[in-house]
Amino acid sequence: MSEAGEAAVDAVEAVAERIEAERSHLTELDSAIGDADHGGNMARGWAAAAEAVAELDDPDPATVVKTTGKTLLSEVGGASGPLYGGSLVFASPELSDGLTAESAVAFAETYLEKVQDRGDARVGDKTMVDALTPAVHTFKKSIETDDVEPIEALSKAVAAAERGVDFTVPIRASKGRASYLGWRSVGHQDPGATSTLYIMEALLDVATEHVEVPDELPDHADSPTIPDAEADDD
Amino acid sequence: MVGLVVVSHSATAAEGIAEVAGEMGGDTRIEPVGGDGEGGFGTVPDDIEDALGAADDGDGVVVLVDLGSAVMNAEVALELSDADAVIADAPVLEGAVNAAVAATSPKATVDSVREQAEAAGDIDKL
Numbered sequence: 001m002s003e004a005g006e007a008a009v010d011a012v013e014a015v016a017e018r019i020e021a022e023r024s025h026l027t028e029l030d031s032a033i034g035d036a037d038h039g040g041n042m043a044r045g046w047a048a049a050a051e052a053v054a055e056l057d058d059p060d061p062a063t064v065v066k067t068t069g070k071t072l073l074s075e076v077g078g079a080s081g082p083l084y085g086g087s088l089v090f091a092s093p094e095l096s097d098g099l100t101a102e103s104a105v106a107f108a109e110t111y112l113e114k115v116q117d118r119g120d121a122r123v124g125d126k127t128m129v130d131a132l133t134p135a136v137h138t139f140k141k142s143i144e145t146d147d148v149e150p151i152e153a154l155s156k157a158v159a160a161a162e163r164g165v166d167f168t169v170p171i172r173a174s175k176g177r178a179s180y181l182g183w184r185s186v187g188h189q190d191p192g193a194t195s196t197l198y199i200m201e202a203l204l205d206v207a208t209e210h211v212e213v214p215d216e217l218p219d220h221a222d223s224p225t226i227p228d229a230e231a232d233d234d
Numbered sequence: 235m236v237g238l239v240v241v242s243h244s245a246t247a248a249e250g251i252a253e254v255a256g257e258m259g260g261d262t263r264i265e266p267v268g269g270d271g272e273g274g275f276g277t278v279p280d281d282i283e284d285a286l287g288a289a290d291d292g293d294g295v296v297v298l299v300d301l302g303s304a305v306m307n308a309e310v311a312l313e314l315s316d317a318d319a320v321i322a323d324a325p326v327l328e329g330a331v332n333a334a335v336a337a338t339s340p341k342a343t344v345d346s347v348r349e350q351a352e353a354a355g356d357i358d359k360l
Binding site: 073074077078079081082083085086089090118119177 | 270271274276278279280302303306307309310313314
């Protein structure tokens, strides 16, 4: 199996383990502003995905991602199935020429676009888009503008997703089931944004195991990524 | 002729709506699909894709959907399917009835059937 294919299979397994570990926390978040099924649905779906990709014969990253998406589509109920699964299937061809910094950016952008379109959600609606959008923008900027190593770009993206999750707490939901609660959704952290962060954290963990990590990574992980004059001078 | 697919979170509701629309629909193929495949509420893109295939005789399919994730899963199924299919932005039962009638016209196209389904959004009941 190729190194990238192996990493992709490891990643799905790592996500499955992380989601299983967070199952009750996700359900707790979802019971506050949703229908209390996010933890169970996601845990079931990702466990099935980990099983499905483990059975693939010599898989490449695109096949692993597509198989994961197809499995989530059939196993995860509610909106998370089409949002996570459908978007993974749709974006998977971006990786068909292999996993590079460039193809990873293209994949992330296509995935984000599909999630936004499918859910008809934008930043500020209190959904997974609030974690995903800053993460994808940060990843793209880190690779294309700041020219940092992909692993560092992913680390910055995770930090951005974390801030995005925090951002969902004080705002009012305007998409998904939480929007029926109106102002009562204020003060609760969005479950979909949270599971998006957990998935990204698991991806970073696996990536860290597969590539050499630059020494300076921890120093930059939480730095702001908004472009400023100083950065331009560098 | 243009076929119809009725998607609901409930398999029973999808079958019932297809039954009501079928009363008006002559030979129109109307495929109900719904449920999570394990006896519970929900929708599954693969099942919807199968229904699209069953409803399509080459002239295309108009899809009626109920709520929320049924809409998203129908969209995913359309992306997976080879059928020329569109989702009508219409109330599921009234839209299905209108669409079934529209599909019996010899000049019916996917667009004309969808348009009639969507016109059901303007129906006044009182």
